[in-house]
Amino acid sequence: MTAQADSAASVSSKGSLMMLRCLDCDSWHRDGALSCRVCLSARLESAKASGNGRLYSLSIVNRPPSPRYEAEAPYVICLVDLSEGPRVLGRLVTDAPADIPAGAAVVLKPSAASAAGGWLLFVPQDEVGDKKGSG
Amino acid sequence: MANRTPSVIGVSERLGKRTGASALELHVSVGRDALLDANLGLGDVDGIVTGSPMLEGSSAYAARVAETLGLMPVAVANSLDLGGATACAAVHLAGLLIEQAVCSTVLVIYADNRLSAMTVSPVTRLAEEIDPVYEQPTGATVPAMYAMAAHRHMNCHGSTPDEWAVIAVQARLNAARTPGALRTETLTVKDVLNSPPVAWPLRAADCCLVSDFAGALVITTQDRAMAAPHRPVTVLGSGQAHGHNYISEAPDLLDGAAGVAARQAFGRAGLQPADVDVAQLYDCFTIAVVLELEQAGFCAPGEGAAYAASGALAPDGQLPFNTNGGMLSFHNGGIYHVTEAVHQLRGAAGQRQVRDAEVAYVHGNGGFLSHHAALVLGRSR
Numbered sequence: 001m002t003a004q005a006d007s008a009a010s011v012s013s014k015g016s017l018m019m020l021r022c023l024d025c026d027s028w029h030r031d032g033a034l035s036c037r038v039c040l041s042a043r044l045e046s047a048k049a050s051g052n053g054r055l056y057s058l059s060i061v062n063r064p065p066s067p068r069y070e071a072e073a074p075y076v077i078c079l080v081d082l083s084e085g086p087r088v089l090g091r092l093v094t095d096a097p098a099d100i101p102a103g104a105a106v107v108l109k110p111s112a113a114s115a116a117g118g119w120l121l122f123v124p125q126d127e128v129g130d131k132k133g134s135g
Numbered sequence: 136m137a138n139r140t141p142s143v144i145g146v147s148e149r150l151g152k153r154t155g156a157s158a159l160e161l162h163v164s165v166g167r168d169a170l171l172d173a174n175l176g177l178g179d180v181d182g183i184v185t186g187s188p189m190l191e192g193s194s195a196y197a198a199r200v201a202e203t204l205g206l207m208p209v210a211v212a213n214s215l216d217l218g219g220a221t222a223c224a225a226v227h228l229a230g231l232l233i234e235q236a237v238c239s240t241v242l243v244i245y246a247d248n249r250l251s252a253m254t255v256s257p258v259t260r261l262a263e264e265i266d267p268v269y270e271q272p273t274g275a276t277v278p279a280m281y282a283m284a285a286h287r288h289m290n291c292h293g294s295t296p297d298e299w300a301v302i303a304v305q306a307r308l309n310a311a312r313t314p315g316a317l318r319t320e321t322l323t324v325k326d327v328l329n330s331p332p333v334a335w336p337l338r339a340a341d342c343c344l345v346s347d348f349a350g351a352l353v354i355t356t357q358d359r360a361m362a363a364p365h366r367p368v369t370v371l372g373s374g375q376a377h378g379h380n381y382i383s384e385a386p387d388l389l390d391g392a393a394g395v396a397a398r399q400a401f402g403r404a405g406l407q408p409a410d411v412d413v414a415q416l417y418d419c420f421t422i423a424v425v426l427e428l429e430q431a432g433f434c435a436p437g438e439g440a441a442y443a444a445s446g447a448l449a450p451d452g453q454l455p456f457n458t459n460g461g462m463l464s465f466h467n468g469g470i471y472h473v474t475e476a477v478h479q480l481r482g483a484a485g486q487r488q489v490r491d492a493e494v495a496y497v498h499g500n501g502g503f504l505s506h507h508a509a510l511v512l513g514r515s516r
Contacts, residue, residue, distance in 0.1 A: 030269060032268060032269075056283075056287070056388075057283035057284070057286045057287040057290075057388065058283065058286055059278075059279040059280075059282035059283045059285075059286060059334045059335060059336075059337075060282075060332070060334065060335035061274060061275070061276060061279050061334050062331070062332040062333055062334060062335065063258060063276065063278070063331075063332075063333045063334065064274055064276065065258060065259055065262035065271075065274060065275070065276045066259045066262070069274040072274065073274075074332075074335075075274060077273050077274065077275050077279055077283075078283075079283055079382070079383065086383075087383050087384070088269065088383055089266075089269060089270045089273055089275060089382065089383045090273060091273055091274075097335075098335065098336075101290055102286070102287055102290035102291065103290075117272055118272035119272040119273040119274075120273075
């Protein structure tokens with residue numbers, strides 16, 4: 001379980017968020033962690049995370065980093081505190097990002113685009129069912 | 136007993152948005168000028184601390200500069216790589232080397248031909264500094280990283296973009312009094328709020344300019360400084376701290392290593408924020424200044440934006456800040472925060488001189504609020 005991940009956390013083909021859990025101290029880590037950062041154990045196993053979390057912060061990216069992202073702009077990036085512990089950077093799909101407060105409940109929304117692009121897509125809990133994550 | 140308190144006896148700056156010079160040429164020219172300013176020769180220097188050029192770097196860069204300049208042999212040649220904290224961290228390290236008698240005189244150089252050598256847009260190149268595994272795939276940018284701190288500040292403390300816009304406005308007013316400043320045209324709060332959105336809640340005028348930069352300092356013991364041609368500036372205290380590297384790992388975007396570094400610096404100086412006459416605060420984005428004001432203890436946590444909006448940062452305010460216009464309007468880099476503090480404490484800041492400036496605070500912030508170094512500098516008696 002030491003292969004370097006190429007994305008924030010792996011989303012399996014079934015739409016589950018896969019992370020690493022320490023077999024010795026039970027702490028959770030992002031996929032790709034090389035050893036446990038709590039107890040130094042090397043015994044990490046792949047485990048399914050809930051995909052639930054709380055918004056820590058967000059920003060609307062108006063000016064993307066490269067032409068590759070221009071068609072998608074503006075888009076929202078967000079820091080999410082997963083209920084398992086780790087904080088991850090992802091994208092948030094919502095119509096009114098400026099109105100979503102820090103601390104709002106968000107859930108992972110598996111999508112083909114985010115899986116292919118290597119990023120996590122979140123949607124506010126309140127908006128689940130209202131729309132489809134398009135990112 | 137010998138007084139080994141580190142003292143700045145030489146200073147130099149080279150200006151220009153796009154100098155067209157190589158990184159090595161910038162290092163050598165400001166290094167030479169700082170030695171001339173200190174009236175020292177090559178044989179007087181036994182240590183060198185530099186940064187690491189973003190685009191034209193090479194291994195053991197400080198040694199390369201030392202060799203090119205003619206400083207070899209030296210006891211220490213260390214190149215640091217801490218983004219915006221590099222200049223202050225280099226002075227911190229130089230001070231420790233001098234205090235511990237590892238070196239007697241250290242040349243500090245921080246320079247880069249960052250804009251001259253850049254072949255893609257700065258926002259594109261700088262985004263490569265973001266975590267390539269976990270963060271870059273989202274399409275994140277450096278401004279968006281700081282924007283998330285701003286969003287958090289809005290949410291936790293009720294601050295508003297018009298409050299931190301005052302920081303950019305004051306920086307512009309200061310730049311207008313500084314020879315060589317890159318942006319001197321009038322800027323109002325309304326202009327800031329109407330500037331193009333870059334990464335909400337930050338706009339173009341909340342972001343620093345990108346330019347080449349070059350500056351150098353000669354630091355020696357207080358004993359040796361007695362013979363210097365200019366009034367020495369004493370490193371009264373310094374500190375350095377790192378709370379995270381990439382932003383996903385920051386325990387708290389609003390409180391952390393910035394305060395640790397500042398408290399170390401003030402503690403070693405035996406001074407308080409209230410003793411500071413002039414502050415040079417790393418201003419890659421307006422919100423960074425807000426966070427440094429709070430964590431360095433110039434105002435209460437959460438009140439940085441309101442403090443700035445109150446006019447406290449004006450030349451006649453409680454805490455004159457970034458008297459040359461800073462990175463928002465003077466030049467990029469972080470080295471000019473240090474050189475400007477030296478100018479102020481020498482009483483050599485011309486039109487922008489803060490009257491009776493005796494104590495200066497300088498803060499460097501690198502990465503994504505990641506790396507922090509702080510200096511408390513004083514006018515020698």
